[in-house]
Amino acid sequence: MEKILEVKGILKIYPNGVIANKDVSVDIEKNTIHAIVGENGAGKTTLMKVIFGITQPQEGEVFYKGEKINLKSPHDAIEIGIGMVHQHLMLAPDLTTAENMVLGIEPLRGKIFLNIDKAFEVTKKVSQDYGFDIPIDKKIKDLPIGIRQRVEILKALFRNAELLILDEPTTFLTPQEIDVLFNTLKDLKNHGKTIIFISHKLKEVKQIADRITVMSDAKIVTTKEASELTEHDIAYLMVGRDISFERISPPEKMGKPLLSVQNISYINDENVKLLNNVSFDIRESEILGLAGVEGNGQSELIKIITGLLKASEGNIYIKGESIKGLSPRVIREMGIAHIPEDRMGYGVADKTSLEENFIVDRYYKSPFSKIFRLIWKYITNHSRKLIEQFKILTLSSKTTVSSLSGGNIQKVVVARELSSEHEILIAAQPTRGIDVGSEEHVHNLLKNTRDAGKAIFLISADLDEILKLSTRIIVIYNGEIVAEFTDVPKISGKYLGPYMLGVKKQEAAVG
Numbered sequence: 001m002e003k004i005l006e007v008k009g010i011l012k013i014y015p016n017g018v019i020a021n022k023d024v025s026v027d028i029e030k031n032t033i034h035a036i037v038g039e040n041g042a043g044k045t046t047l048m049k050v051i052f053g054i055t056q057p058q059e060g061e062v063f064y065k066g067e068k069i070n071l072k073s074p075h076d077a078i079e080i081g082i083g084m085v086h087q088h089l090m091l092a093p094d095l096t097t098a099e100n101m102v103l104g105i106e107p108l109r110g111k112i113f114l115n116i117d118k119a120f121e122v123t124k125k126v127s128q129d130y131g132f133d134i135p136i137d138k139k140i141k142d143l144p145i146g147i148r149q150r151v152e153i154l155k156a157l158f159r160n161a162e163l164l165i166l167d168e169p170t171t172f173l174t175p176q177e178i179d180v181l182f183n184t185l186k187d188l189k190n191h192g193k194t195i196i197f198i199s200h201k202l203k204e205v206k207q208i209a210d211r212i213t214v215m216s217d218a219k220i221v222t223t224k225e226a227s228e229l230t231e232h233d234i235a236y237l238m239v240g241r242d243i244s245f246e247r248i249s250p251p252e253k254m255g256k257p258l259l260s261v262q263n264i265s266y267i268n269d270e271n272v273k274l275l276n277n278v279s280f281d282i283r284e285s286e287i288l289g290l291a292g293v294e295g296n297g298q299s300e301l302i303k304i305i306t307g308l309l310k311a312s313e314g315n316i317y318i319k320g321e322s323i324k325g326l327s328p329r330v331i332r333e334m335g336i337a338h339i340p341e342d343r344m345g346y347g348v349a350d351k352t353s354l355e356e357n358f359i360v361d362r363y364y365k366s367p368f369s370k371i372f373r374l375i376w377k378y379i380t381n382h383s384r385k386l387i388e389q390f391k392i393l394t395l396s397s398k399t400t401v402s403s404l405s406g407g408n409i410q411k412v413v414v415a416r417e418l419s420s421e422h423e424i425l426i427a428a429q430p431t432r433g434i435d436v437g438s439e440e441h442v443h444n445l446l447k448n449t450r451d452a453g454k455a456i457f458l459i460s461a462d463l464d465e466i467l468k469l470s471t472r473i474i475v476i477y478n479g480e481i482v483a484e485f486t487d488v489p490k491i492s493g494k495y496l497g498p499y500m501l502g503v504k505k506q507e508a509a510v511g
């Protein structure tokens with residue numbers, strides 16, 4: 001087999017002393033889809049950044065098509081035919097989709113000015129060619145994260161790379177979009193391209209990869225043909241123990257309703273009805289799972305419950321008290337914790353430390369502060385405990401969040417929310433980007449939270465997660481609750497599918 005890329009003996013130490021890659025060697029065969037898996041912080045993104053010229057290693061060599069390369073920037077990488085879709089999307093927020101699409105390779109008018117019509121035209125064509133629907137003239141910052149991910153993928157495809165690196169490209173995509181992407185990737189492979197694919201979803205890895213490399217603790221554990229490994233094998237190689245994918249047992253008893261959503265409707269600025277008469281209760285010791293293809297009103301519903309958006313009709317009650325007109329902070333004080341779906345947008349302030357991120361919601365309370373003074377000793381101790389409990393990989397509690405790996409940033413958000421004083425937890429995509437070992441850990445913590453009498457609203461694009469944890473499941477389609485299932489142990493993902501796609505609807509669905 002011809003090798004398109006040979007990585008030899010990479011050593012990468014970040015300025016703060018973290019060894020992210022140690023003696024990393026791997027061959028990527030031409031015309032294959034090569035998956036890279038490993039725990040959060042194992043060094044996957046770092047290795048990709050080395051290959052793509054974003055960061056320079058202290059030791060080691062990279063050969064591309066047999067020739068040694070020394071890339072100084074992503075620009076150099078693109079020049080020789082390497083493309084990359086980043087884990088944390090790197091689009092220019094103030095530019096439109098079309099402007100981002102042609103960034104750096106702009107079609108010009110009169111040699112100076114951007115030919116915007118041409119930019120629109122190409123963007124439309126790329127989106128049609130690859131089957132990803134995107135608006136062409138909206139600013140990136142105004143788009144939901146799922147659409148931003150589509151733009152980022154299209155941008156990389158448009159540059160027609162021969163070696164395409166995809167660092168967790170499916171995190172924000174719906175199952176349908178993942179299918180579209182996988183067909184595109186197979187198609188690219190059939191046309192002689194090579195793909196490096198990173199994901200924590202082992203099912204996806206098994207589905208798409210020809211070869212699999214497992215990384216752990218900055219090193220390569222093994223590289224094997226995908227056919228030689230099962231999902232369980234991969235999980236075991238990653239974390240060194242068996243992972244349970246079993247459903248958790250239902251709660252012994254449930255108490256009174258803590259959260260009550262009554263007849264919520266929402267019409268947006270463009271006069272589109274995104275939520276229609278949504279009603280449900282969540283009780284003490286209950287996990288209510290919301291199943292649905294992303295973009296069917298889930299984001300709006302979460303924002304309304306947490307006070308970030310105003311409902312057009314209906315009302316929400318926390319322990320019997322209406323939250324109408326209350327600010328997010330007051331609603332939080334009433335007992336709501338919230339793991340947001342977009343960790344970089346709403347979950348963390350990434351230029352500040354873990355400590356600061358851990359206390360954003362509690363710094364003004366005792367024992368975190370006294371008479372307007374922060375008690376740093378206490379804050380540091382509190383942070384260290386969370387770091388240990390949630391196994392967050394970081395040098396210290398004073399480290400800046402942006403220097404953590406993606407999954408570890410997610411753990412920061414989960415740790416803060418689960419440690420906040422709350423009775424109701426809104427958990428949106430709680431394990432997004434988290435490795436299988438830590439996912440199991442977070443699932444156990446959610447179960448403990450439930451057993452402590454709290455009400456959990458679980459919104460997840462991952463059906464396995466919904467089925468594993470929920471006491472009861474409701475399905476949302478096109479802004480409406482179309483089904484409710486109370487006997488979860490009898491339900492399978494296949495059974496929910498037609499409801500999620502709007503093909504089936506229960507007559508007596510809640511709402």
Ligand SMILES: Nc1ncnc2c1ncn2[C@@H]1O[C@H](COP(=O)(O)OP(=O)(O)OP(=O)(O)O)[C@@H](O)[C@H]1O
Pocket residue numbers: 014015016018019020038039040041042043044045046047087393394402403404405406407408433
């Ligand atoms: N810019 C940086 N400065 C300092 N340390 C960093 C930086 N980027 C990453 N690290 C550290 O390097 C290690 C490897 O991180 P990397 O992002 O490569 O992990 P990963 O395998 O991609 O993890 P994930 O699955 O969570 O995305 C981690 O310990 C991380 O904290």
Ligand SMILES: [Mg+2]
Pocket residue numbers: 044045046087167405406407
């Ligand atoms: Mg990463």
